[in-house]
Amino acid sequence: MPQSYQAMLALTVPLSLGLAALASAFGLGRAVSAAMDAIARQPEAGGQIQTAMIIGCALIEALTIYVLVIAFVLQGKIGG
Amino acid sequence: MAVEHAVVGQLAEHAAHTSSESGGIPELPNLISVLSERFHEVPAVAFLHHWENLVFSCIVALALCLIAWRHARTPAMIPRGGQNVLELLVESIDTFVRSVIGKAGRQHTPFIGTLFLYIWFINLSGLIPGMKSSTSSLNTTLGLALVVFCYVQWVRLATLGPLGYLDHMAGSPRLTNPWLLPIMIPVHLLLFGLELIGEFIKPISLSLRLGFNVFAEDVLLAVLVGLGISAGAALHLPFGVPIQFFVIPLVLIFSTVQALVFSLLSSVYIALMLPHTEHH
Numbered sequence: 001m002p003q004s005y006q007a008m009l010a011l012t013v014p015l016s017l018g019l020a021a022l023a024s025a026f027g028l029g030r031a032v033s034a035a036m037d038a039i040a041r042q043p044e045a046g047g048q049i050q051t052a053m054i055i056g057c058a059l060i061e062a063l064t065i066y067v068l069v070i071a072f073v074l075q076g077k078i079g080g
Numbered sequence: 081m082a083v084e085h086a087v088v089g090q091l092a093e094h095a096a097h098t099s100s101e102s103g104g105i106p107e108l109p110n111l112i113s114v115l116s117e118r119f120h121e122v123p124a125v126a127f128l129h130h131w132e133n134l135v136f137s138c139i140v141a142l143a144l145c146l147i148a149w150r151h152a153r154t155p156a157m158i159p160r161g162g163q164n165v166l167e168l169l170v171e172s173i174d175t176f177v178r179s180v181i182g183k184a185g186r187q188h189t190p191f192i193g194t195l196f197l198y199i200w201f202i203n204l205s206g207l208i209p210g211m212k213s214s215t216s217s218l219n220t221t222l223g224l225a226l227v228v229f230c231y232v233q234w235v236r237l238a239t240l241g242p243l244g245y246l247d248h249m250a251g252s253p254r255l256t257n258p259w260l261l262p263i264m265i266p267v268h269l270l271l272f273g274l275e276l277i278g279e280f281i282k283p284i285s286l287s288l289r290l291g292f293n294v295f296a297e298d299v300l301l302a303v304l305v306g307l308g309i310s311a312g313a314a315l316h317l318p319f320g321v322p323i324q325f326f327v328i329p330l331v332l333i334f335s336t337v338q339a340l341v342f343s344l345l346s347s348v349y350i351a352l353m354l355p356h357t358e359h360h
Contacts, residue, residue, distance in 0.1 A: 054337055054340075057337075058338060058340075058341040059289075059341065061293075062285075062289040062292070062293065065289070065292045065293050068292070068296050069295060069296065072105050
């Protein structure tokens, strides 16, 4: 384990970003695949399904953005 | 060659200066920050710099008022030109709100429509060189979320009345069987507590989502511009390589989507306020 807090920050901030990106990729993949199945089943509802998919993706993406902003704030503390 | 280096050096220095101001997070320069760097002793410029976000959001509000005034001043029966565009916007927002809230949604369309157009135009105005999106700061988005919070609580009080308001929050104890009521009281109290916490979380999550998304877009653009300037200096060009143009479609899409999500969630919260008695 690194001794100084800066080294610890430098280790964990990129890791946390990667973890958030991984989780977000899983969630978005499920949402988009469900939307594609629905459109394939009923092409005439395509517009509504697309709108709902975009809104769902925005809500899932918001959680990743929270992590990104914390990462920005913390990376300013690395490097004294 | 020396002139190019000097120009690029000045650009990089300005970018570094603005970034060191905001704690290491790079930001693109806008009109007010450029002015305040040169003339920061002048009180008017210091005032503008202090209220930077308000000034930019007021500019957007004035622009919206001007557009509406110019095109909707004398409405014609057969719309042409600008009036056509405005009617298209209003009609699509009306359909959207009514699809979420139901037939009674028409009275809420002005509020949701104003919210959507205001946030959308503020987000897009950040892309104009020299301007900044006010929604990148949590102050603006928290103000907007508080407006939505107050409006939603007012609508609920107005439709249900004060007793119905508390009743709705507690999970409708008025509808439970009177024999079961003594046992159900802890459940209703728990529901009341949970809903109370939920009511406060909603504006917080709305403001954080919008603010952080727009802030992240701004920072992305600034970082890419910085990279482009370094690349331009390395290739001995008198300007920076415009890498940020590849990201601008993404920024456009996300700005629109975030405005849409904000207004959609606001209309969903209004729709939740209305009594749903076929629940039990």
